[in-house]
Every structure is written in C-alpha cells, then in structure tokens.
Amino acid sequence: MNLPIRKLLDGNHAAAWAVKLSRAGVIPIFPITPQTEVVSQIADFVEKGELKAEYVPVESEHSAMGVAASASATGCRTFTASNSQGIVYMEEPIWWVSGWRLPVVMGIVNRAIGFPTSLGPDHNDSLLQRDTGWLQFYCENAQEVLDTIIQAYRIGEDKNVLLPVIVAWEGFVVSHAAMPVSIPDQEDVDKFLPFYEHPYINLVPDKYSFKIKQIGAVGEGTRFESGTEWRYQMELAHEYAKKLIPKINTEYGKITGRLYGKGLLEQYRCNGAEAVLITMGSITGTTRVVIDQLREEGKPIGLVKLRTFRPFPTEAIREIGAKVKAIGFIDRAISQGSAGGGPGSIETSRALYSLEKHPLFMSFYCGLTSREVTTDDIRDIAETVLKAAEMGKIEKEVYWTQLRGEEL
Amino acid sequence: MMSWNELDKKIFEREARLPGHSLCPGCTGAIAERLIFNTIKDKKIIFHGPGVCAGGGTSLLKAPKITEYLSGTGMGPTGVSRALKQLGRNDVKVVAMGGDGGALDIGFGKLSAAAIRNENYLQFVMDNEAYMNTGIQRSGQTPEGVWTTTTPAGNKTSKTKNAPMIIAYHYVPYVATATVGYTQDFINKVKKAIDMDGFRYIHVLVPCPTGWRFQTKKGIELSRLAVKSGIFPLYEIDHGKFKVTYKPKELIPVKEYVEEQGRFRTLNEEQLMDLQRAADFYSIHLNELDGKNIY
Numbered sequence: 001m002n003l004p005i006r007k008l009l010d011g012n013h014a015a016a017w018a019v020k021l022s023r024a025g026v027i028p029i030f031p032i033t034p035q036t037e038v039v040s041q042i043a044d045f046v047e048k049g050e051l052k053a054e055y056v057p058v059e060s061e062h063s064a065m066g067v068a069a070s071a072s073a074t075g076c077r078t079f080t081a082s083n084s085q086g087i088v089y090m091e092e093p094i095w096w097v098s099g100w101r102l103p104v105v106m107g108i109v110n111r112a113i114g115f116p117t118s119l120g121p122d123h124n125d126s127l128l129q130r131d132t133g134w135l136q137f138y139c140e141n142a143q144e145v146l147d148t149i150i151q152a153y154r155i156g157e158d159k160n161v162l163l164p165v166i167v168a169w170e171g172f173v174v175s176h177a178a179m180p181v182s183i184p185d186q187e188d189v190d191k192f193l194p195f196y197e198h199p200y201i202n203l204v205p206d207k208y209s210f211k212i213k214q215i216g217a218v219g220e221g222t223r224f225e226s227g228t229e230w231r232y233q234m235e236l237a238h239e240y241a242k243k244l245i246p247k248i249n250t251e252y253g254k255i256t257g258r259l260y261g262k263g264l265l266e267q268y269r270c271n272g273a274e275a276v277l278i279t280m281g282s283i284t285g286t287t288r289v290v291i292d293q294l295r296e297e298g299k300p301i302g303l304v305k306l307r308t309f310r311p312f313p314t315e316a317i318r319e320i321g322a323k324v325k326a327i328g329f330i331d332r333a334i335s336q337g338s339a340g341g342g343p344g345s346i347e348t349s350r351a352l353y354s355l356e357k358h359p360l361f362m363s364f365y366c367g368l369t370s371r372e373v374t375t376d377d378i379r380d381i382a383e384t385v386l387k388a389a390e391m392g393k394i395e396k397e398v399y400w401t402q403l404r405g406e407e408l
Numbered sequence: 409m410m411s412w413n414e415l416d417k418k419i420f421e422r423e424a425r426l427p428g429h430s431l432c433p434g435c436t437g438a439i440a441e442r443l444i445f446n447t448i449k450d451k452k453i454i455f456h457g458p459g460v461c462a463g464g465g466t467s468l469l470k471a472p473k474i475t476e477y478l479s480g481t482g483m484g485p486t487g488v489s490r491a492l493k494q495l496g497r498n499d500v501k502v503v504a505m506g507g508d509g510g511a512l513d514i515g516f517g518k519l520s521a522a523a524i525r526n527e528n529y530l531q532f533v534m535d536n537e538a539y540m541n542t543g544i545q546r547s548g549q550t551p552e553g554v555w556t557t558t559t560p561a562g563n564k565t566s567k568t569k570n571a572p573m574i575i576a577y578h579y580v581p582y583v584a585t586a587t588v589g590y591t592q593d594f595i596n597k598v599k600k601a602i603d604m605d606g607f608r609y610i611h612v613l614v615p616c617p618t619g620w621r622f623q624t625k626k627g628i629e630l631s632r633l634a635v636k637s638g639i640f641p642l643y644e645i646d647h648g649k650f651k652v653t654y655k656p657k658e659l660i661p662v663k664e665y666v667e668e669q670g671r672f673r674t675l676n677e678e679q680l681m682d683l684q685r686a687a688d689f690y691s692i693h694l695n696e697l698d699g700k701n702i703y
Binding site: 025052054057059066068076092203 | 452477485486
C-alpha cells in the first residue's frame with residue numbers, strides 16, 4: 001500500500017478524480033449547474049493527457065446517455081453526470097441502459113426539479129429513477145463521492161450484477177464544499193478495478209456478442225414475450241448486489257482504510273437507541289451533530305444513514321426496526337399525494353410492515369427544493385421522534401418541517 | 409458506363425445478406441440496403457433506427473448491429489465510433505441507418521450535433537417522406553399536399569427542409585444524395601464515403617409503395633422520375649466541392665412524377681405549381697453551384 005495523496009477537493013472535483021482513477025474510456029457529458037465542474041475537470045484531465053479517454057461534448061443529456069449506452073456496448077467503461085432537468089430529459093435512455101445490462105456509472109449532482117425552479121438540492125431527480133433498474137448510492141461528502149464512484153464500477157461490472165449505477169451527491173452542499181480528500185494510489189485502484197469487459201455484450205466484430213446467457217438476444221430479439229423474465233433477472237441482480245456491496249465495502253476499506261458502515265447503510269450511535277432517524281446524503285452530516293448533542297444529554301437516539309437506495313437494504317432496516325420504538329425518516333424528496341411521506345418513507349415503512357411488531361413510524365419532509373437544513377431543524381425532528389418513543393404513540397404521520405406560515 | 413450484366417456480376421459476386429426481408433413487397437429501401445452492404449466489405453458495426461424501414465432489412469446481414477430508440481440516430485453511432493477509437497480499432501467502420509422521421513425530424517438535433525462534432529461514421533438517411541413503419545404518419549420530410557393518415561386532407565406544411573444542404577453546411581467531409589434508380593451513381597458514392605474519415609452523410613430517396621400508394625413494381629421508375637423532374641437532384645459535396653452527378657438533359661414536368669402516386673390525391677393546382685417552382689429553382693441553383701467550392 002502506497003501512501004495516498006491528500007488534496008483539498010469539493011464533491012465535483014472529487015468525482016472527476018474518481019473517474020480518472022477508474023480509467024473511464026468514453027465520457028459523454030453535458031454541463032448543467034451545479035454539475036459543471038465535473039465536466040470541466042474531466043475535460044482538463046483529457047486535454048492534458050492525464051486521462052486517456054474520449055470526452056464527447058454532446059448537445060444534450062438525452063444524447064449523453066445514448067452515447068454512453070452504445071459506447072459501453074462496444075466495450076468501453078463510461079461515465080456521465082447530470083441532474084434535475086437533465087435527468088428528466090434523459091429518462092428514455094436511462095431505461096435502455098439498465099435494460100441492456102450495461103454498467104454505466106452516472107453522477108447525479110442532486111438539484112431540485114422545476115417548477116418551482118431551483119439550483120439547489122433535493123433528492124427527487126435521482127429518486128425518480130428508483131424503478132429503472134439502476135443501483136443508487138447517496139454520498140455524504142466529497143471523500144465518499146470519490147470512493148463510491150470507484151466502488152460503483154466494481155459493483156456494476158460484476159458479472160452477476162451488470163447494472164448501471166447512480167452515484168448521487170447534493171448540489172452545492174456536497175458538490176461545492178471542499179474538504180481534504182484522500183486520493184488512493186492508481187496502482188491500488190487498478191488492482192481493485194480490473195479492465196472492463198462485458199461478459200455478454202460486445203459489438204466489436206471479431207468479439208461480437210449481444211446475449212445475456214439465460215434469455216437470448218438483447219435489442220431486437222428481446223421483446224415483450226420475455227419481458228417479465230427479463231425484469232425478474234434484473235431483480236435477481238439487485239438481490240445479488242445487496243450481498244456484494246458489503247463485501248466490496250470491506251475490500252475497499254482494506255485498501256484505503258475507509259469503511260462506509262456495512263456498505264448498504266451505516267448505523268451511528270444506534271446502540272441502545274429507542275428512537276432512530278434515517279437520512280440520506282448530506283443531511284446525515286448535520287444529523288450526526290444533533291445525535292451527538294442529544295446523546296450527551298442522555299437521550300436514547302441513533303442515526304441510520306442509507307447509503308444505497310437501490311438495492312434497498314430491507315433486511316438491515318427490519319433488523320433495526322425490531323430493536324427500536326420509533327423511527328423518523330427525513331425525506332428530502334417529495335411524492336405528491338402519496339400514502340405518506342416521500343419515496344424513502346414509503347420504502348422504509350414497506351420494509352417494516354413485515355415485522356410482527358413494528359416500531360412507530362413518522363415521515364419528515366425537510367430540505368425540499370434547496371431549503372437549507374440546519375441543526376435546529378433536525379433537533380426538532382429528533383425530539384418529535386423521541387417523544388413518540390416515550391409516549392408510545394404518534395401525533396401525525398407526515399410532518400412538513402420548515403413550513404413557513406400557518407399549517408392548513 | 410458498365411452494362412447491367414457486368415454490373416450485376418460485379419456486385420453480386422458475393423451477397424452480403426441472406427435472401428428475404430421483413431419489409432413490404434416492392435420496398436426500394438431493401439434494394440438500397442442491399443446495394444450499400446454489398447459495397448461495404450469492411451469490418452463494420454451497424455447502428456440502425458428502431459423501425460423496420462430504417463435498417464430493419466439489415467437483420468439478415470452478418471454484422472454486429474445495434475439499435476436504440478427513435479431519436480437515436482446521431483448519438484448511438486457516436487458512442488460506437490468513439491469507443492472503437494478508444495480501443496484503437498481503426499479497422500472497423502461505423503455505418504448508421506436512419507429514417508427521415510428518426511434522423512431528420514425527432515432526431516435532427518442529435519444528427520446536427522454529431523455532424524458539427526465531425527463524428528467518424530457514415531450516416532445513411534432512408535428518406536421515404538413519412539413515418540412509414542408505423543403506418544404512414546406525416547414527418548418533417550413529407551411534401552406539401554401529400555396524404556398521410558395524420559394529414560387526411562393533405563399536408564398543410566408548405567415546404568420540406570433541404571436536409572443534405574443543411575448537413576453540408578455543418579462543413580462535413582462528405583454529403584451526397586442517391587437513389588436506387590441510379591445504381592452505379594449510388595455505389596460510387598458509398599465507396600467514396602466509406603473510405604473517408606469524419607462525418608459522412610448520404611441521403612437516399614426511398615420510394616415507398618405502401619405509403620406513396622403506387623404499384624409495387626414501380627419503385628425504380630419513381631425514383632428515376634424524382635430525379636428527372638428535379639424533385640430529387642443527384643449530387644455530392646466532397647470536402648466542400650459541389651458536383652452534380654447526374655444531369656437530366658431536360659427536366660420532365662413534376663406532374664408526371666406526382667400522377668404516379670396515390671398520396672398526391674389531395675394535392676391542389678396551387679400546391680402542384682409550388683412543387684414545380686421549387687424543383688425548377690432547385691435545379692437552376694444546383695447547376696450554378698456545379699463544380700464550385702461551396703465551403
């Protein structure tokens with residue numbers, strides 16, 4: 001193990017470094033605030049010859065994903081990044097890439113989708129992709145962005161997974177916040193991440209193959225007749241990824257000394273907790289501070305950080321749910337008119353439903369369309385969950401925290 | 409000029425494709441594809457549109473093929489060609505087949521973007537002047553006054569855009585128009601284009617018996633009438649040098665081309681005059697450009 005370099009990097013530059021370390025071969029990318037530094041830094045690496053890749057300055061996000069798809073099928077490791085309006089615009093190819101089982105990695109620098117227009121973050125752009133078959137990781141800080149992108153290639157390219165991966169980090173809060181980032185040695189990364197070769201799909205004439213073993217030809221051949229089986233196999237790949245991610249987390253940890261919980265999620269001060277908060281992305285950092293304060297005060301509260309949303313860590317959530325009295329999910333994404341709360345809440349409560357005795361469950365909308373999340377906001381939420389755990393009942397299922405003016 | 413028999417022998421020494429296709433009887437697109445892929449002997453990857461008309465006939469071709477969604481023309485081949493470059497495989501050519509709908513209507517932005525980036529591949533557009541695969545719906549290339557299922561009283565949009573010239577003014581290495589009625593001209597252009605680097609574009613007029621409403625045996629005849637009437641002039645632009653590759657001695661009236669097709673039944677006198685004027689103007693304009701550098 002060589003000594004790593006440390007650099008002061010924000011989330012976007014850390015992502016570009018990860019792409020360079022992962023030796024992506026084709027990078028079609030279209031700039032959008034607040035993702036632009038990913039594009040400019042990658043362009044810079046390519047121009048200077050530090051990254052030997054084909055950088056394709058495409059005319060739209062729709063094309064970015066389209067180019068990534070065909071380049072990946074031709075045998076190159078690919079990367080792209082976007083957010084918000086861009087993600088919605090590329091929705092069509094997003095489904096094709098996962099359907100084709102191509103391990104493209106995409107960075108989503110979370111930004112709220114208009115209208116109301118905002119440049120700041122919420123999780124709706126990436127969570128909107130929850131049904132597409134892509135794996136999804138959420139990052140708390142720049143270091144995690146770098147580490148997760150490298151891991152994402154390894155996981156997505158595994159022959160039992162073969163699925164594209166979204167690595168999400170919030171705009172500005174993570175994308176523009178600099179921290180000392182430890183950059184792993186290129187040799188170590190090369191060992192961890194072998195040369196990309198898709199076991200079933202290759203368009204190059206003398207290596208031509210366009211098949212996934214169990215089913216048959218992709219593209220023209222695979223039509224609606226085998227569509228159900230196709231989806232079922234993608235589901236099995238997700239199940240496999242659920243077992244693989246913790247292993248990769250440990251393996252990567254051995255190289256770099258950095259572990260992200262157990263891979264799928266991280267428990268923070270959950271020992272003996274009666275109440276837990278579940279968070280995703282940058283809110284986790286803010287919540288850690290609040291949990292520390294409350295623990296000082298002797299309050300039995302812990303934190304669970306969801307690192308992957310797809311595959312959803314159902315079993316791990318259930319295990320936690322069986323031990324605690326109340327759970328509060330902080331949703332930084334809206335699901336308008338839902339059964340209760342945002343996508344995260346809906347998934348979590350489904351996971352908990354199978355428990356014989358489930359904990360009390362509450363949803364908290366917080367930080368929607370770029371509203372800043374402070375420790376005070378989180379403290380209010382934490383105290384509500386603690387109170388429910390103490391009283392043994394909840395007052396409300398869904399809380400709109402940070403709401404200005406009177407609640408109607 | 410070679411005789412038909414000699415030509416026949418030369419081209420069909422070895423067929424690139426297995427017999428049969430899933431296209432309509434009398435489809436000139438099948439003939440065009442056959443000409444194209446019997447000419448391109450190089451190792452290649454084919455990117456084609458999702459519809460049967462634009463490249464569906466290539467399904468019996470022994471070459472790697474890939475298709476994305478309708479607007480995929482332009483971006484799909486970009487990915488393939490960039491990946492080949494990254495892998496150092498300069499021996500493999502990338503050939504894209506698009507339709508007028510996929511390439512020039514919904515995917516026109518992507519085609520334009522690929523042209524301006526000068527992506528290294530050869531793009532064919534099989535122009536049958538409507539969305540034919542899905543049952544004759546109007547596209548941006550449908551001429552004035554034409555009946556389609558979505559323009560039951562005739563297409564009201566006045567003009568179609570001049571796609572080959574628009575692509576040419578992306579300053580690309582090669583642009584040409586071709587049609588199945590002029591086989592040798594077609595083959596020459598394919599041969600020339602496949603050996604170049606950069607973005608190459610060949611616009612192929614594909615008379616469609618199903619959508620244009622003519623007898624299945626008349627496809628070749630119609631493609632010739634289109635050229636002879638000045639509706640579809642044959643030319644090439646090689647690195648900016650403009651050349652008319654076939655000059656009819658005298659233009660026949662557009663009416664003769666129109667009369668052969670049931671789809672023009674909704675065409676009124678005024679619209680016919682418009683078509684005639686456009687054809688006349690276009691021919692004069694192109695003859696002026698002949699032999700000159702236009703960029």
